Amino acid sequence: MKAWTFGDQAGLESLRLADLPTPQPKAGETLVRVHAAALNNRDLQALRGTYGPRKPEDRILLSDGVGTIVAIEGENHGLAPGQRVIAPHFAGWIDGPFTPAIFAQDVGISRDGWLAEYICLPTASLIALPAAVTDEVAVTLAAAGTTAWHGLVEFGGVKPGDLVLAPGTGGVAIMALHIAKALGAQVAITSSSDDKLDRCRALGADFTVNYRTRPDWAAALLEQTGGRGADIVIDTIGLGEIEQTLAVAAANGRIALIGGLSGAPGHAPNMFGMIGKNLTLKGITSGSRAMLADLVDVVAANGITPLVDRTFPFAEADQACAHLDRGGHMGKVVVTV
Missing domain, CATH: 3.90.180.10 (Medium-chain alcohol dehydrogenases, catalytic domain)
Known part of the structure; x- marks a missing residue:
């Protein structure tokens, strides 16, 4: 072969x-x-x-x-x-x-x-x-889909009305957008491309921020939401932006740490925001067959493409x-x- x-x-x-x-x-x-x-x-x-x-x-x-x-x-x-x-x-x-x-x-x-x-x-x-x-x-579905499902559902406990932040427009972030919207949540997306953000809004994103024009993207998102933070963050960025991630999270928020696209070796982030908001930070490494089976059911029932x-x-x-x-x-x- x-x-x-x-x-x-x-x-x-x-x-x-x-x-x-x-x-x-x-x-x-x-x-x-x-x-x-x-x-x-x-x-x-x-x-x-x-x-x-x-x-x-x-x-x-x-x-x-x-x-x-x-x-x-x-x-x-x-x-x-x-x-x-x-x-x-x-x-x-x-x-x-x-x-x-x-x-x-x-x-x-x-x-x-x-x-x-x-x-x-x-x-x-x-x-x-x-x-x-x-x-x-x-x-x-297998890698990006199950990873997003693990972070949103198994760990995050997403429910209708929650605000989910999925930084970026890669496979996991876009999959998180699809799943969260199907389960009744609101979704915020960040990108350096206005064209990509336009496409995300067409896919159902409720809030979008261009982090190139607004390096203080956490503050920009809070401005759009009227100060409401994210209940769940599907964090594909990593520790290089963790202070902003903590700042944009709501009290009792759940942060699923999935990626490490930013953060230099030796970088020591200020994690105090976790304590002040009672946040939970968890590493997520994809998921099980049972999680993937549940995702397939939701995809089929909701016509997710x-x-x-x-x-x-x-x-x-x-x-x-x-x-x-x-x-x-x-x-x-x-x-x-």
Whole structure:
């Protein structure tokens, strides 16, 4: 089969299109024919050798994908050949609380990913898709969708009328916008692009701030809301802006720390605002199969169509990585297989 592999992890140019044997499912595994896969920022970090330990050069990339079951070895868990399926990228995290052991089954990192014609996955991790959830929707859900769901629902306890802040316009932020609006919350988005903010308002964002024209974006958002802070923050920024994040959070707010795009080594942020507002700050590392299954149900029931920035054919997966790396995207970047 054809597959894209990490190579020597010296940069995006390390990506290699290879001919590999089609994987054969072991007991407890299912062989899936891949329809499409989606990129995440961590894929670029891994290609540069900056995301965890070095991977085998023939390790296949990408954590998000959708496909059709070809063969099941062992217990079928209610599944059958011909069904369309997705899986969480932590393929061993079926339910329950987080444990570091989940990193041993990280699809596209510690085990082969979706950027190939076929993939083998633990059968217990697979989720059958309803007809209402198309391939284009399903391919966006596993990493960014489950991460947003974990922060908003499992940790944040989002409810109708809450104000959610999702900085940025990447996959997690836009997914948080879709989910929060479907669950009845208001949403604030920040970006350095007025064009992207216009598109976010078209998607349902209630408040928007250009942080380039308003570096004091927290104050700008509070001006728009009449002083009301965010009940939940899906924080993809990191510690470099944490003082503003604390300032914009409402009393008893929940901050889901997901990304680390800002903050220099040695930076010691002032965290006193957490105490004064009784805030909760929690690191979020994607989610379980159970969380992804709940998200699929909400997506199907509400007709959510996550934003796809651009779709590339399989032969141009290297160009898809370059496109994501340039940073002008909004939503997900997808590769069809």
